[in-house]
Each structure stands twice: as structure tokens, then as C-alpha cells.
Amino acid sequence: MGGGPRTFPGGLSKWQYKRMHEKLARQKQRGLLRHEKQLYLARLRSEIRASRLPAAQPPEGPTTSRAHISALADRFRRPGAEDLWNADDGPLRRAKRPPTGIPPAAKQQQQRLGSGEPRGGASWKDWEEEPALDQPRPRREAIGPGGKGPSLAAFNPRREYRTLAPWFSRWSWCPNVCHPSVVGSPCSENWPFLAGGLTKFGNGSGETALALFHQERLYSVAARRFGRKWRPDSSDEDGEAASTPKRDLRFGKFGASSDEDSDSESGHAGAIRRRWSSAALRNCDMKKERRVLKSYEEENNDFAGRIRELREEIRNREVLGTERRRYESRGESLLTSKRFDECGISPLTVKALTDAGYVQTTVVQEAALPICLEGKDVLVKAKTGTGKSAAFLLPAIESVLNAMKTNTNHRVSPIFALVICPTRELAIQLTAEANVLLKYHKGIGVQSLIGGTRFKVDQRRLESEPCQILVATPGRLLDHIENKSSFSVRLMGLKLLVLDEADHLLDLGFRKDIEKIVDSLPRPRQTLLFSATIPKEVRRVSQLVLKRDHIFVDTVGLGAVETPTKVQQSCLLVPHELHFHMVHHLLREHIDREVDYKVIVFCTTAMVTEFMYIMLRDLKLNVREIHSRKPQLYRTRISEEFRDSNRLILVTSDVSTRGVNYPDVTLVIQVGVPPDREHYIHRLGRTGREGKSGKGIILLAPWEEYFLNEIGDLPIEKYPSPDIDQEMKQKVDDSIKIVDMSIKEAAYHAWLGYYNSIPDVGRDKTMLADLAKRFGVSVGLEKPPALYRKTALKMGLKDVPGIRIRK
Numbered sequence: 001m002g003g004g005p006r007t008f009p010g011g012l013s014k015w016q017y018k019r020m021h022e023k024l025a026r027q028k029q030r031g032l033l034r035h036e037k038q039l040y041l042a043r044l045r046s047e048i049r050a051s052r053l054p055a056a057q058p059p060e061g062p063t064t065s066r067a068h069i070s071a072l073a074d075r076f077r078r079p080g081a082e083d084l085w086n087a088d089d090g091p092l093r094r095a096k097r098p099p100t101g102i103p104p105a106a107k108q109q110q111q112r113l114g115s116g117e118p119r120g121g122a123s124w125k126d127w128e129e130e131p132a133l134d135q136p137r138p139r140r141e142a143i144g145p146g147g148k149g150p151s152l153a154a155f156n157p158r159r160e161y162r163t164l165a166p167w168f169s170r171w172s173w174c175p176n177v178c179h180p181s182v183v184g185s186p187c188s189e190n191w192p193f194l195a196g197g198l199t200k201f202g203n204g205s206g207e208t209a210l211a212l213f214h215q216e217r218l219y220s221v222a223a224r225r226f227g228r229k230w231r232p233d234s235s236d237e238d239g240e241a242a243s244t245p246k247r248d249l250r251f252g253k254f255g256a257s258s259d260e261d262s263d264s265e266s267g268h269a270g271a272i273r274r275r276w277s278s279a280a281l282r283n284c285d286m287k288k289e290r291r292v293l294k295s296y297e298e299e300n301n302d303f304a305g306r307i308r309e310l311r312e313e314i315r316n317r318e319v320l321g322t323e324r325r326r327y328e329s330r331g332e333s334l335l336t337s338k339r340f341d342e343c344g345i346s347p348l349t350v351k352a353l354t355d356a357g358y359v360q361t362t363v364v365q366e367a368a369l370p371i372c373l374e375g376k377d378v379l380v381k382a383k384t385g386t387g388k389s390a391a392f393l394l395p396a397i398e399s400v401l402n403a404m405k406t407n408t409n410h411r412v413s414p415i416f417a418l419v420i421c422p423t424r425e426l427a428i429q430l431t432a433e434a435n436v437l438l439k440y441h442k443g444i445g446v447q448s449l450i451g452g453t454r455f456k457v458d459q460r461r462l463e464s465e466p467c468q469i470l471v472a473t474p475g476r477l478l479d480h481i482e483n484k485s486s487f488s489v490r491l492m493g494l495k496l497l498v499l500d501e502a503d504h505l506l507d508l509g510f511r512k513d514i515e516k517i518v519d520s521l522p523r524p525r526q527t528l529l530f531s532a533t534i535p536k537e538v539r540r541v542s543q544l545v546l547k548r549d550h551i552f553v554d555t556v557g558l559g560a561v562e563t564p565t566k567v568q569q570s571c572l573l574v575p576h577e578l579h580f581h582m583v584h585h586l587l588r589e590h591i592d593r594e595v596d597y598k599v600i601v602f603c604t605t606a607m608v609t610e611f612m613y614i615m616l617r618d619l620k621l622n623v624r625e626i627h628s629r630k631p632q633l634y635r636t637r638i639s640e641e642f643r644d645s646n647r648l649i650l651v652t653s654d655v656s657t658r659g660v661n662y663p664d665v666t667l668v669i670q671v672g673v674p675p676d677r678e679h680y681i682h683r684l685g686r687t688g689r690e691g692k693s694g695k696g697i698i699l700l701a702p703w704e705e706y707f708l709n710e711i712g713d714l715p716i717e718k719y720p721s722p723d724i725d726q727e728m729k730q731k732v733d734d735s736i737k738i739v740d741m742s743i744k745e746a747a748y749h750a751w752l753g754y755y756n757s758i759p760d761v762g763r764d765k766t767m768l769a770d771l772a773k774r775f776g777v778s779v780g781l782e783k784p785p786a787l788y789r790k791t792a793l794k795m796g797l798k799d800v801p802g803i804r805i806r807k
């Protein structure tokens with residue numbers, strides 16, 4: 001006889017029980033197959049629909065190499081695209097210049113101008129003469145003409161880009177930068193020959209010469225990507241590039257994943273051209289085609305046209321520059337003179353906006369709305385609290401209105417607009433804001449799909465109530481896509497996708513989920529990406545979700561301060577042992593000064609947040625907590641309470657870092673290093689919203705001071721170290737004592753895990769263990785609590801002195 005019980009639940013015999021389970025498994029399998037089939041059919045239908053609407057499709061068929069280069073160049077010419085340069089883009093091609101330091105094309109241009117020849121006739125070949133490709137190239141001089149500064153030929157982007165970028169941006173925002181009156185500008189100091197050349201032509205021809213210079217740089221990079229044949233002399237001053245084996249003919253540098261990079265086919269006579277879909281991020285969505293390289297000159301002979309385009313672009317930049325200066329001269333007032341009724345949005349939406357007190361647009365709304373409403377893909381960067389939410393919700397509503405005109409015969413309406421954001425609080429807030437804007441649009445519904453609620457309840461709500469706009473967090477959204485075929489079918493009608501806090505969503509933590517989600521969405525759609533911070537790496541990845549011809553709207557500006565100017569920022573260095581005392585002191589001080597105080601205290605982890613909350617509550621402060629370990633209903637209730645009240649302190653973790661709009665926050669305290677610069681900016685951005693003033697203090701232990709290098713460009717002052725009187729210190733110590741030992745231990749473990757994940761700290765495990773011990777002492781632990789062996793192994797902390805392992 002086999003082992004195990006002889007009777008099974010329901011009085012079934014072993015075999016009956018087994019058969020019942022097999023039957024259930026078969027049913028499940030069938031269900032899954034059915035689901036897959038539905039998904040497959042839905043995709044087929046969408047493909048067929050898309051093929052019947054050729055105008056809405058991304059361009060098909062092989063692209064010429066010229067168009068490819070031109071597309072690359074286009075990206076580089078967009079305002080703010082300077083930060084797309086890779087560190088290894090290589091040096092510029094050597095430009096042959098007369099000793100006067102004036103570029104040859106510029107010189108000819110000058111002559112043509114003198115003789116009345118049109119400016120647009122300058123040829124690319126005039127500008128540069130390339131030595132024979134297989135000939136050894138002369139080593140470039142390090143000093144520019146006249147020995148005064150670096151020459152164009154000596155320009156090494158790896159080293160010089162940081163110098164050049166602010167100059168470029170200043171030039172791009174300031175049409176007169178090359179005028180003789182600004183000879184002392186960075187342009188003339190760093191690039192005397194260029195500035196000299198440009199000033200001689202006055203403004204207009206300076207533009208052309210500079211455009212040529214710009215184009216030279218664009219094309220040298222494009223050509224370098226195009227293949228070895230067009231790579232310029234790679235030996236730079238330190239000879240590093242020359243000694244490094246270069247990868248040959250390769251395309252698709254933008255955002256190529258590592259396995260794409262290691263494609264062994266590259267490096268042969270034919271180049272592999274890769275075309276990314278605008279919708280999906282996976283390899284399977286990539287087409288490979290072989291083709292023979294044409295000579296570069298053959299493909300680039302319409303230079304007059306290119307120059308005209310570049311001049312057009314420069315003019316646009318000047319207009320944007322004027323706009324920006326106007327904005328700055330208003331003292332960063334949030335609102336512009338443009339009203340919503342001039343934006344081309346539906347009158348019913350305008351009515352709802354007026355009811356909500358929105359009459360004029362904010363700077364970001366003024367800049368982004370027309371482009372979004374045109375149906376273009378957009379990447380928008382604007383400071384925290386400047387009204388980005390409305391800037392994407394309004395186009396979402398418009399796209400639903402447009403879609404509903406043609407899609408009327410559905411029993412359950414498709415989801416036309418999908419907004420994805422990283423946290424539940426933000427999703428709830430956006431849903432509420434969208435509801436306000438939809439006040440007069442009967443029959444259009446917005447719903448949220450977030451974790452922490454019951455799947456079945458969500459499902460019923462989605463099916464029974466109107467939902468043309470969906471605001472979701474990635475995890476729960478993916479859950480529905482993977483487990484509910486009818487939901488995936490509804491998404492097949494999608495017209496607009498928005499990623500709010502896009503940099504965070506495209507960051508490693510969320511990237512996989514976002515890839516899967518984007519994969520399951522229809523391709524002909526508009527995509528909008530919004531954030532207050534867009535780091536360079538994310539900018540590259542974002543290009544895989546956006547169409548090639550997307551527009552980058554940057555209301556912050558390259559090199560400008562990314563934080564609200566009216567927020568006073570300071571930093572306080574205090575040993576760990578005094579962190580909690582110091583937080584209490586800062587809060588007391590602020591409460592005494594501000595009648596209607598509203599403070600957010602950010603802690604590194606959920607458990608440290610809980611510890612801080614219990615301690616401050618015991619110290620009789622009016623305090624609330626929100627973190628990931630609290631149930632969703634509780635989080636929502638506290639979030640609403642904090643939004644609507646004053647004289648309250650919210651202790652929270654990173655769940656409140658991004659997007660959440662709590663009006664009139666007077667102080668933000670950040671305890672410990674944030675995971676990165678972006679977190680610092682977003683946390684700080686909870687105050688000083690809508691152009692109001694506020695204060696931010698970051699409290700660090702002396703060993704955490706290294707983080708200040710990451711935010712060194714922000715206007716942060718040193719906070720004078722306050723004295724904590726003995727009586728207060730004793731009170732805080734007493735409150736620390738009353739916190740439950742299990743919470744203290746959990747806080748220690750969480751702290752250790754958090755700092756272990758920060759590369760700058762987690763590298764040196766012995767030091768980390770020592771610092772964690774000090775943190776443990778600061779929360780009242782006499783000795784560090786033991787870790788599970790498995791956890792210690794995972795964290796690389798096994799056998800590290802100071803780390804105790806549970807027996």
C-alpha cells in the first residue's frame with residue numbers, strides 16, 4: 001500500500017481525489033489556452049485594423065542609410081539633445097583650417113556674402129576635406145590656432161563635452177551669443193577661432209557657420225556609428241581610443257540592450273540595420289536586414305537643404321529661448337498668459353477647468369499641450385509641482401473624445417487612454433484629478449487599478465462602470481493583462497499611453513513590467529512621457545517607447561537648477577546617534593515658527609519610518625505615517641487627511657516621493673541618503689509647489705557626506721548645527737526606549753538592506769556592518785540582531801565581522 005491518508009476531504013477515495021485534481025488541472029489548462037487564443041485573435045484583429053489604416057502606421061519598408069543617419073542627426077538637433085551624446089562617441093573629424101582660425105566653409109561663406117551669393121548654398125565638402133580614409137592621419141594639435149585654446153580638431157567629446165554643453169545650451173538660448181558684443185562669452189574664451197569666425201559674420205552667418213559646426217559634429221557621430229569607414233581618426237591625446245579595439249559597423253546604438261550589442265554579425269562588409277518598433281522593447285520586435293553600404297558622400301549631397309533645416313531649428317530655439325527668458329523674468333511665476341480656452345480643448349473640459357480654478361495654463365502646459373494635442377509622441381521634463389498632471393490628462397481626455405466619435409458599437413468600451421504611474425497614492429490622485437476634468441463629460445469614466453485591492457473587485461468594477469481612461473500601477477496592471485483576456489482585448493483600442501514619472505518607470509526596478517505591458521499594447525498609438533528628472537540613461541531608453549520623431553519639451557533647460565527656486569535647501573551633518581534627537585529638534589523649531597506648519601519627514605525604509613513615527617508620536621507631536629507596510633485603505637485615508645489639513649507631520653518612505661500633491665507643505669526633512677539624486681529632487685519637490693516657497697533639510701551622518709557631490713549643483717547651504725539641550729535629549733531617549741524591540745530589530749535589518757543596495761556604501765561590507773551597528777545603537781539596540789543565514793548570503797554579508805548569523 002502506498003503512503004498517505006486513505007480518506008480524503010469530502011469522503012473521496014485516493015483515486016477519486018486524484019482524478020478530481022487532474023480534472024481541475026485540465027480545466028485550468030483549457031482556460032489558459034482559451035485566454036491565449038483570445039489574446040492572439042485580438043492581436044490579429046488589431047494588426048489587420050492597423051494595416052487598413054496606413055497613415056497611422058509607423059513607416060514600413062527598408063529605410064535608406066541616409067534617412068537613418070538623418071534620423072539620428074535629427075535626434076541630436078532637438079533642443080536639449082546635447083545630453084544624448086555618449087561618452088564614447090569619439091572625436092570629431094579633423095577639420096582643415098587656414099591658420100587664421102576661421103573654418104574654411106565659414107571663410108567661403110564670408111566671401112559669398114560679400115559677393116551676394118545666397119548663404120544656403122554652402123556645401124558640406126566646403127566645410128571639411130577629409131584625408132584619404134586608409135592613409136595614416138596626422139596627429140592633431142592640442143592647442144588651437146594662435147596657441148590660445150583647444151582647436152576644433154583637438155576636441156575630444158569624452159573630455160570636452162562637459163565644457164561644451166553649457167556653452168552650446170547658452171548659445172542655443174541666446175541668439176546674440178556670437179555677436180561681437182559678447183566676445184568675452186564662454187564661446188569666445190573656449191573656442192577663440194570659432195567665436196572669431198562667427199563674430200566676423202555677424203549674427204545670421206554666424207548661425208550658419210555654427211550650424212555647420214553643429215552638423216559636422218552630428219555627422220561625425222552618425223558616420224562613426226555607420227561604420228569604421230567613417231570613423232574619424234580615433235587616436236586622441238592620451239592614445240586610449242587608439243589602443244582600444246573599436247567595434248565595427250554597427251547600428252542602433254540608441255538603447256541597444258547588451259545582447260544586441262554583442263551581435264556577432266556586425267563588423268563585416270554588410271551592416272545589420274536594426275529597426276525598433278515604437279511600441280515594444282523586446283528583441284523579437286526587431287527586424288534585421290542586410291544591405292550594402294553606400295558611400296557617405298553619395299548619400300549626403302543635399303547640404304543646402306540640411307542647412308536650411310538647421311537654420312529653421314535654430315530660429316525655433318531662439319523662440320523657445322525668448323519664452324524661457326520671459327518665464328524667468330516673471331520670477332518663476334507658474335502661470336502664463338495663455339488661457340485654456342485658447343488651447344483647442346473641448347469646451348466642456350474648459351468649463352470643468354474653470355470650475356476647478358484653472359483658467360491660465362502653466363509653463364509646462366503651455367509648452368506641452370499643443371504638441372500633445374497634435375498627436376505627437378512627447379517626452380516632457382518640468383520641475384516638480386508645475387502642473388504636469390493636467391498637461392497629460394487633458395490630451396488623454398481629448399484622445400478619448402476623438403476615439404469615441406468613431407468607436408460607438410462596443411458593448412464594453414475599449415480603454416482609450418492608459419496612464420501608468422509608480423505608486424498607488426499617485427494613481428488615486430490622478431484618478432481624482434481626471435474626474436474633476438471629466439465633470440461635464442457624461443459617459444466617460446476614469447478608473448484606477450492599483451495593488452492592495454482585491455483582483456475580483458477590480459475586475460467587476462472595470463466591467464460594470466465606464467472606463468475609457470485607466471490610471472494604473474505597473475504590477476496590478478500586468479496582473480490583469482496576464483490573467484484576464486477580456487481586459488487585454490479592451491486595451492487593443494488604446495490610443496494614448498502616458499508614463500508619469502517616466503524615468504522611474506523605465507528604471508531597472510520597473511523596466512521588466514513596463515516592457516511586458518508595452519508589448520501587449522497596440523502599436524499605432526501616441527505615447528507621452530513626463531517627469532521632473534530625466535537622467536541621460538533613461539533618456540536613451542525612453543526612445544524605445546517613443547516614436548523616432550518624438551519631441552522633447554524641457555521647461556527646465558540644460559544646466560538650469562532642477563529644483564524650485566523658492567525652496568530654501570540646507571544640509572545638516574550629525575552623527576547617527578543624534579539623528580532622531582535632531583529630527584525632533586528641527587520639528588519643534590519649525591512648529592514654533594510656522595503657525596500653519598505641514599511637514600513631511602522622509603525616511604530610508606518602511607521599518608525606519610515606523611520607528612520614527614512611534615517615537616515622534618510618543619513625543620506628543622501631531623504625526624501620521626504612510627509606508628508600504630500599511631494596508632492600502634489606511635494609506636489612502638492618511639493621504640487624504642494630510643492633503644486636507646494643516647498643523648500635521650507626515651512620516652513616510654519613498655511611496656510619497658513622487659508626484660503626490662500635498663498643497664502647502666512648509667518643510668521637507670530627508671533623513672539619511674536618498675537612493676539617488678532624482679529621489680532627492682522629487683522628495684524636495686513635495687514643498688514649493690505651484691511656485692510657492694518652502695524649506696528642505698537633508699540630515700546626513702558625516703560618512704554620508706559623499707552624497708552632497710551628487711547634488712553639488714543645487715543651491716544647498718550648510719544648516720548651522722543646533723545645540724540640543726539635555727532635557728530634550730533625555731525625552732527623546734525615553735521615547736526611543738518605549739518602541740517595541742521587534743520594530744527596532746526590523747528597522748536594523750531594513751537599514752542594512754537599504755544601504756547594502758547603495759553601491760557607494762554596500763561595496764565595503766565590513767564598514768557597512770560597522771555603520772549598521774551604530775545605527776542599531778541609535779535606535780536602542782545593545783547588540784546587532786542576528787540575520788538569517790540565507791539573507792546574509794544573499795546580501796553578501798556572511799562571514800563579515802560584526803554581522804551575527806541566526807543559529
Ligand SMILES: Nc1ncnc2c1ncn2[C@@H]1O[C@H](COP(=O)(O)OP(=O)(O)OP(=O)(O)O)[C@@H](O)[C@H]1O
Pocket residue numbers: 357358359360361362365382383384385386387388389390531532658659660661663685689690
Ligand atoms: N493651470 C493651472 N492653474 C492653477 N493651478 C494649477 C494649474 N495646473 C496645475 N495646477 C496646480 O498645481 C499643483 C501641482 O500640479 P501637479 O501635481 O500636476 O504637478 P506636477 O508637475 O505633476 O508635480 P510632480 O512633479 O511632483 O508630479 C496642483 O495643486 C494643481 O492643482
